[in-house]
Amino acid sequence: MNIRAVREGETEVLVPVHLEDVSFPPSQAPVFYNPAMELNRDISVAATAAFVKELSARRNMALSDITYVDALSASGIRGLRIANETGIHATLNDWSEDAYQLIRQNIGHLGLEDRVEATRRNANVLLHENRYNIVDIDPFGTPAPFLAAAARSAVHLLEVTATDTAPLCGAHLHSGIRKYSAVPFNNEYHSEMGVRILLGKITRELSVNDRAMSPLLSHATRHYVRTYLKIDKGAKRTDSMLEQLGYIAHCPSCGSRQAFSGIALFIPKECTRCSSERILAGPLWLGSLHQPEFCNMVLNEIENRNLGTKEQARKLIELCRDELDVPMFYDQHIICKRIGVSPSEIEGFLTALRDRGFAASRTHFSGTSFKTDADIGKIEDILFSLR
Structure with missing residues (x-):
């Protein structure tokens, strides 16, 4: 295999020469290295570093005692960067010889033999047999086949990437139902729909x-969704987490939407604003997507x-x-x-919302998107007033 060195962050890795300039979605990407995902990896290094520093201080653990696994490593660039740039112990696994x-x-090129282990195993078997402080799942396509094992293996932090945005966001409805046991739909907020379905x-x-999660950071960027989840254990925490599952009722006619918490509940199909269906x-996640304190870290x-x-x-x-x-x-x-x-x-529109007593913000999902606690009627009234 012809290889050459490329540098990301503080880490120089070896990649196949003919893959160097490839930049297309991971679902179609070569096995080893996708330069288009450098932003994903940069944020992964920063987010993992922020988490392990807090974990090390809280648990009085040396960084080298904190264990991380990239269960679907490909070239291993993500895990190599995390080990090299944060100081933790990494296991990099891939089934491909x-x-x-x-x-x-x-590993030899970087001199990381003391802190990085390479394995060639079925990812689910590896995760079911071992516990890691941090589990990272970054497949080509859906993470769904690996989530049960990852949920069992992660002790403190679970990091997941999904590149199958069409099923997650409702563009491939039946595929989304099969993979995620939930009904998405494809409308103007399909990107946030994908995050919450995942x-x-x-x-x-x-x-x-009997394990629970708290989202620290979640984002939908281009062709993928990425989330960082703090893991806790205990039935009470799990029950509290499950209370944040529910449904979104959306009216295609007038654009109104309403959230309903719960798994089994009656939701009237008639729109409360315009009486359309x-x-x-x-079911999807209705709770927080980010923790501002963690984002600052x-x-x-x-x-x-x-x-x-x-x-x-x-x-x-910052937007998150x-x-x-x-x-x-x-x-x-x-x-x-x-x-x-x-x-x-x-910005002028958001100021007008705030001036009328509503909370409002931009979002990371798109440049024309915003969030507010105003209902669609109040939003329309303000837009009319700004003509």
């Missing part, structure tokens, strides 16, 4: 083992590290931190098109 050999070569699935997998999505790591996507990563995490904690976002352009007015400048 070529990937396994390249991981071993990279979190709902993980919630149910964790609950089987609503559609339902779920990640931002501090981003500022103090040599990252190739520093500016993009900073902007993304400042998002209003409500489901789901609105799209200003979609609403304006429906009611026949021209969109106003987004």
Whole structure:
């Protein structure tokens, strides 16, 4: 195999020469290395570093005693960077013989033999047999086949990437139902729908083992969803987590939406605003997507590290931190098109919402999206007033 060195962050890794300039979605990417995912990896290093520093201080653990596994490693670049740039112990696993050999070569290249172990095993078997402080699942496509094992293996932090955004966001409805045991739908807030469908699935997998999660950071970026989940144990915590599952009732006619907490409940199909028939999505996660304090810790790591996507990563995490904690976002352009007015400048519109006593924020999902506790009627009234 012809290889050459590439550098991300503070880590130089070996990759196959013919893959160097490839940049397309992971579901179609070569096995070993996808440069387009550097932002994902930069944030992963910063988020993992923020978490392990807190874990080390709280548990009085040496960084080298904290265990991390990348169960689907490919070239191993993510796990190699995390081990090299955070100081924790990493296990890098891949079923492919070529990937396994390249991981071993990279471990030697970086001189990480004392803190990085390469394995070639079925990912689910590895996770069912072992416990790790941090479990990272980053497959090509859906993480669904690995979530049960990952939920059992992760002791303190679970990190998950999903690149099958079409099933998650409702574009491939039946595939989404099969993989995530939930009904998504594909509308203007489909990206947030994908995040919450994924979190709902993980919630149910964790609950089987009386385990609970708290989202520290979750984002939908381009063709993937990524989430970082703090893990706790105990039936009471699990029951409290499950109370944050529910459904979204959406009216395609007027754009109103309503959240309903619970798994088995009656939801009227008639829209309370225009009497049209609503559609339902779920079960999905209705709780927080981010913890602002953790986002600040990640931002501090981003500022103090040599990252190739520093500016993009900073902007993304700041938007996540400042998002209003409500489901789901609105799209200003979609609403304006429906009611026949021209969109106003987004910051001026958010100020108008706040001036009328409502909470409002931009979101990381798109430049025209916003969150508010105002209902659709109040939003439309304000948009009309800004004409």
